[in-house]
Amino acid sequence: MxxxxxxxxxxxxxxxxxxxxxxxxxxxxxxxxxxxxxxxxxxxxxxxxxxxxxxxxxxxxxxxxxxxxxxxxxxxxxxxxxxxxxxxxxxxxxxxxxxxxxxxxxxxxxxxxxxxxxxxxxxxxxxxxxNQFLKAVVVDDSRAARNLVRTLLEIQNFQVLEAENGQEALDMLAEHPEVTLVVTDWEMPVMDGFQLCSEVRKTYKKDRLAIVGISGAGGSAMTAKFLKLGANDFLAKPFSAEEFSWRVNQTMEMVDLVKELHECKRELNGE
The missing domain is CATH 3.40.50.2300 (Response regulator)
Incomplete structure (x- = not known):
């Protein structure tokens, strides 16, 4: 028993x-x-x-x-x-x-x-x-690619929304300000992943909303540009389910750690 x-x-x-x-x-x-x-x-x-x-x-x-x-x-x-x-x-x-x-x-x-x-x-x-309390947005113009990333995020217990391009993702963030993670492809119509990163960082800092870029093109230059434009991390396609979950979870752990450090600082300053 x-x-x-x-x-x-x-x-x-x-x-x-x-x-x-x-x-x-x-x-x-x-x-x-x-x-x-x-x-x-x-x-x-x-x-x-x-x-x-x-x-x-x-x-x-x-x-x-x-x-x-x-x-x-x-x-x-x-x-x-x-x-x-x-x-x-x-x-x-x-x-x-x-x-x-x-x-x-x-x-x-x-x-x-x-x-x-x-x-x-x-x-x-x-x-x-x-993760069950966190909301993520998957941004990709390919439905198959969105479905794959959505599944991987749901396995890790995230709530998941989808957008077909960067502009749609920005509109979604305005409607759902509680979103804490964006996983975005680079090449998309209307607004690509680079533009999306740049626009998101005008409003959200890295410790408020994490961005993970993904792409099958560009190599190290692609990684560098995503990171310089404000992404927290980057994954090159094709990636394994294990690599994806580990990198995304590590990114969210870092976001949590920075938040805790800021809270400690505010408490020490009597704010």
Missing amino acids: ALENETSPAMRVLVIEDSAVQAKIVSRHIEGLSNFSTVWAGTLEEARSVVEEMREEIFVAVVDLNLPDAPDGEAVDLTMSYGIPSIVLTATFHDDVRDSLLERNVADYVLKESMVVLDSVVNAISRLFK
């Missing part, structure tokens, strides 16, 4: 792990470094029961890829089928495993190596929690 901790905050982390010892280690690490409580399931059927009973309380799942009664990642399929962002723990790793996990649209995967790995798990959980 699934066991849960005594605390009952609104959001919980579901830990699916057949080893009670390892589950306890993972749960204690998460609770020690975050404000989340955990609920543990040791088998696929226990996990199914917990999800059915507590779906509204579960925010994210940390899932062992191979369980005795779910040797082929069925526990991951379970959590994903319920729309639960999932971080997968795996003892073995090769290209087939990686491809399988990316096809399942998992939020992240980590190797079972040491306690350092658990720090990565907690960081991923915290970022997913923060």
Whole structure:
């Protein structure tokens, strides 16, 4: 039977792990470094029961890829089928495993190596929690490209809006001033990504709204121009899902850090 901790905050982390010892280690690490409580399931059927009973309380799942009664990642399929962002723990790793996990649209995967790995798990959980409150705009004149980036952002728990060109993106920012991330292509009609960066920076500083440029053209010159015009980061196409999520999440972490530093400065100055 699934066991849960005594605390009952609104959001919980579901830990699916057949080893009670390892589950306890993972749960204690998460609770020690975050404000989340955990609920543990040791088998696929226990996990199914917990999800059915507590779906509204579960925010994210940390899932062992191979369980005795779910040797082929069925526990991951379970959590994903319920729309639960999932971080997968795996003892073995090769290209087939990686491809399988990316096809399942998992939020992240980590190797079972040491306690350092658990720090990565907690960081991923915290970022997913923060991202659910953030709104992003994907700017690209290609519907297929927008859909790809939108999917990658939604896997990381962002709320996502779309624009076909820079001018449409500016109009969208005026309508949704709460947007905190823009992911923009370079070459677009009406207003390209360079012009968009320049216009956005007239109103929004880097610690208020992050810009990530993307393009399949131009090489290092493209990167330099995006950054000089105010982008926080740049990704060259084609990029992997892992590179995209890591770079976007790192960008948002830096935005959060700068905000915290500014808040500390204001407190010290008595503002």
